[in-house]
Structures are given as structure tokens and as C-alpha cells.
Amino acid sequence: MGRILVTGVGLISSIGNTVAANRKSLTEAHSGIEKASFLQSRYTSLLPFGEIKQSTEVLAGLMPITQPQVTRTDLIALHALKEAIDDAQLSEQELRKHSTALISASTVGGMCLTDHMYADANAPVPTGSPYLSSYSNSASTLFLQSFFNIGGIVNTFNTACSSSANAIMYGARLLQNGLAERAIVGGTDSLAKFTINGFNALMILSDAPCRPFDVARKGLNLGEAGAFIILEKEENIAPSQKVYAELKGYGNSNDAYHPSSTSENADGPFLCMQEALQTAGLQPDDIDFINAHGTATENNDETESVAMLRLFDKVPAFASTKSYTGHTLGAAGAVEAIYSILNLHHQEIYPSLNFETPIEKTGLIPVQAYEKRSLHYVMSNSFGFGGNCSSLIFGQYR
Incomplete structure (x- = not known):
């Protein structure tokens, strides 16, 4: 294919x-x-x-x-x-x-x-x-x-x-x-x-x-x-046609834990990220940056952090662009997919805003300053009510 x-x-x-x-x-x-x-x-x-x-x-x-x-x-x-x-x-x-x-x-x-x-x-x-x-x-x-x-x-x-x-x-x-x-x-x-x-x-x-x-x-x-x-x-597509990035992989899971929360061990977020890597044919250490779901709610940020710690030996650089746009609900996955595409197309990452102190349980710190960085693969996470969790992986077009 x-x-x-x-x-x-x-x-x-x-x-x-x-x-x-x-x-x-x-x-x-x-x-x-x-x-x-x-x-x-x-x-x-x-x-x-x-x-x-x-x-x-x-x-x-x-x-x-x-x-x-x-x-x-x-x-x-x-x-x-x-x-x-x-x-x-x-x-x-x-x-x-x-x-x-x-x-x-x-x-x-x-x-x-x-x-x-x-x-x-x-x-x-x-x-x-x-x-x-x-x-x-x-x-x-x-x-x-x-x-x-x-x-x-x-x-x-x-x-x-x-x-x-x-x-x-x-x-x-x-x-x-x-x-x-x-x-x-x-x-x-x-x-x-x-x-x-x-x-x-x-x-x-x-x-x-x-x-x-x-x-x-x-x-x-x-x-x-x-x-x-x-x-x-x-x-x-024509050889001269503009291309921003490649949609490399994707994954969806549902932990069915709670109508509006994910489980403490983050089964849904972990499984969808794992499946995205599998469909992309990539390993966890291939991911250079994660546009996290990052809603700033008590449950999401902790469980998403738990999922990243479960999946990655070393958690990649990550940030949440919801600190710019707010949570745009049904549009959020596409908004943040475009931001991930821009990450790759311009070889840059955008920081989380308003961060000061990490969550004590996980200790993860998001990117806090704009950076130019070499990026090959970016993951974008979107987790919904009812435990419906999805991850997309975009790759640099070469």
C-alpha cells in the first residue's frame, strides 16, 4: 500500500x-x-x-x-x-x-x-x-x-x-x-x-x-x-505537488473505565499509542515529540503521564497546545494534528504555557520554550469521554 x-x-x-x-x-x-x-x-x-x-x-x-x-x-x-x-x-x-x-x-x-x-x-x-x-x-x-x-x-x-x-x-x-x-x-x-x-x-x-x-x-x-x-x-499526486507530511500510523482503544475519566493505570491511552506505533512500524524511541492531549484536568494529565511512562523508556519531548486554544472538543484532534504537521514541516516545537511545577507522582516536565529541532516522527494524542482514546503518528516527508 x-x-x-x-x-x-x-x-x-x-x-x-x-x-x-x-x-x-x-x-x-x-x-x-x-x-x-x-x-x-x-x-x-x-x-x-x-x-x-x-x-x-x-x-x-x-x-x-x-x-x-x-x-x-x-x-x-x-x-x-x-x-x-x-x-x-x-x-x-x-x-x-x-x-x-x-x-x-x-x-x-x-x-x-x-x-x-x-x-x-x-x-x-x-x-x-x-x-x-x-x-x-x-x-x-x-x-x-x-x-x-x-x-x-x-x-x-x-x-x-x-x-x-x-x-x-x-x-x-x-x-x-x-x-x-x-x-x-x-x-x-x-x-x-x-x-x-x-x-x-x-x-x-x-x-x-x-x-x-x-x-x-x-x-x-x-x-x-x-x-x-x-x-x-x-x-x-503529481511530482510537483506540495506535501506537508506523511500520516504514518494510528491507533484507537477504549478502556471503558468511566464516562469521563481514564483508568489510573492508563490502559486506554497506553494501548492506542502502542497500536499507533505498531501500524507505523516504529519503535517507541523513534518518536521525537508528542503533542499531548493535555487538558489540564486532574485525571487526564496524570493518566496520560502514566501512559507515556509505561510506553517509553525515556519519554520524548512533549507539550500541550490546549494552553493556546483551549479544549476545542470534537475539533481538537484535527487542530492538534495540524500543529503536529507544522512541527514536522518547519522542524520546530511549540511549548506548553503556564507550567511551573511537575505532577509529583510522575515528575514529567513539558517543553517550555520554542525550539528549532530535528524531527522525524511526531505523535498526537486525543482522548475522549467514555475512554475512547486515539493516537496519530505523522512522519517527515522524505
Whole structure:
């Protein structure tokens, strides 16, 4: 089977509206976690968020006409996917082919419009709601399919925080099994009162910028983002075509330990990283850098550290970019996959922010300063609720 290559990327997050703007913020250690400007929630003034620095109305400027059922989640996805398609120089004809697949991910979906749909349902004379069709997590995928006239296999993943990592994995499998010539993979999520209230009920939201892998970590900051990657088989691309990196391996596991926590011995994280190495044909000491899941919650950072100590004789350099963007939920796997691709493409690593003191049980210290470094293989971890854990390995294209 031929190699699977990354030929296009698109990204919007709280630290930039393009891939280049995101990289600039990462190299300058500039976080996008701050007070939100556009979010309407009782927690807007109380908690920091990784909010995209554009209003929904501005994002809607990409649309030829205004459609009330198109959500902020959809528009964020549209922004990111347009950049990825342009970057890979895909034509309208190529998008329409049955060999072009779209595999996206979302956990929020249209829940950002819950209040609108609730008001419609409780109107004195109910007449239906334009927001009902956009409420599911798959609505953003169908919107993208329709907007870009994508003609191949279309699917949506919702496995919580590992959603878009699993979308990338699924797209790679389509290519390997001859079911697509190219796969557009990624995910999108927006900030929404529904999810904010849910995470607040779990008591894992921090009232300050998050501190991944720090002993004094207080919890995560929610963020929003859209991120998409174009995957193509090596034999299908032109010799002159731009290539960012190779998707070398991937792994998924489920420890089924707890609805929102991983087990103390970190079976799920350990097994998915181990499987990623196996599919890549690599050994643990081949990994040069890890973009850790690193949510800054009490459970995740300790168990992810335990898993790394189990797998690696010497834990590679690692960091968590959630200290820049916040936790972007279903988009996180794709966001951090792109950051891993940038690591390789530019031979550089981006530091964790706000770290001071290591967790006593594990003693691991993330990278704390921007570095230029020779990198061959980068691992990106994404661990979801219910114990659904995924790891991706990207390799330098040579």
C-alpha cells in the first residue's frame, strides 16, 4: 500500500484565522484564552475561553446568502475547509468525484442554537423551527458536502474529544482500502451554552488560563475551532505537488473505565499509542515529540503521564497546545494534528504555557520554550469521554 500524504491544511482557532496565523501565535507563545466577546452565557464574564476572534455575522460573510439554520459550528467549518481546499488546489471537478470523501467530526453541532429552537418549540403558535435540521452533530458535515458539492463517501464522527482524530484515521483507511482517492478529514465545534453548562456541572472548568501537566492545574478552558486536512495516496499526486507530511500510523482503544475519566493505570491511552506505533512500524524511541492531549484536568494529565511512562523508556519531548486554544472538543484532534504537521514541516516545537511545577507522582516536565529541532516522527494524542482514546503518528516527508 502506498504512503498517505498530507497535501492541504486549513485551520481557524482562537489564535488565528489561518494556518499561518496559528503558527505565528505558537512560535510567539501567544495564547488565545481570554474573556469571550461574542459568547452569550452567564459564564462569559466569569471564565476564560478560547473563542475565535470573529463574530458569527463576520464568519457568515463566506456565504452567498444568509440562512438562519446555518450555525456558528457550520461557519467555522466552512472557513477552515475552504482554506484546506485552496491550499491543496482542489478543483470543483475533483471535489465532485465519487473518489473524494469527506469525513468530519463534531460534538456540539447545532447545540449552539438550542435557545432558538427552544423558543420556537414554545411559541404560542408553534410553526416548526428552521433550527431543527441543523441540531445534530452531523449537520455541519452535510452542510459542507452540499456547499462544496463533494461527491464521495461522507461520514461524521462523534466520539467526544477523540472525534476528529478518528475522522482522520477513518479517512486513511478509506484510502488504504481503495474506497477513495483523496479524503478530506477534520472537525469543527463552536462554543455553546449547552456544553459550557455540561462541563461546568462536571466541575472541570478553570477560572484561569489552563496549566497542562502542572501540579496546580485547575481544569480546562473550552475553546472553538475548525480544522481540516487533505489526505491523498502518494501514487495519486503529481511530482510537483506540495506535501506537508506523511500520516504514518494510528491507533484507537477504549478502556471503558468511566464516562469521563481514564483508568489510573492508563490502559486506554497506553494501548492506542502502542497500536499507533505498531501500524507505523516504529519503535517507541523513534518518536521525537508528542503533542499531548493535555487538558489540564486532574485525571487526564496524570493518566496520560502514566501512559507515556509505561510506553517509553525515556519519554520524548512533549507539550500541550490546549494552553493556546483551549479544549476545542470534537475539533481538537484535527487542530492538534495540524500543529503536529507544522512541527514536522518547519522542524520546530511549540511549548506548553503556564507550567511551573511537575505532577509529583510522575515528575514529567513539558517543553517550555520554542525550539528549532530535528524531527522525524511526531505523535498526537486525543482522548475522549467514555475512554475512547486515539493516537496519530505523522512522519517527515522524505
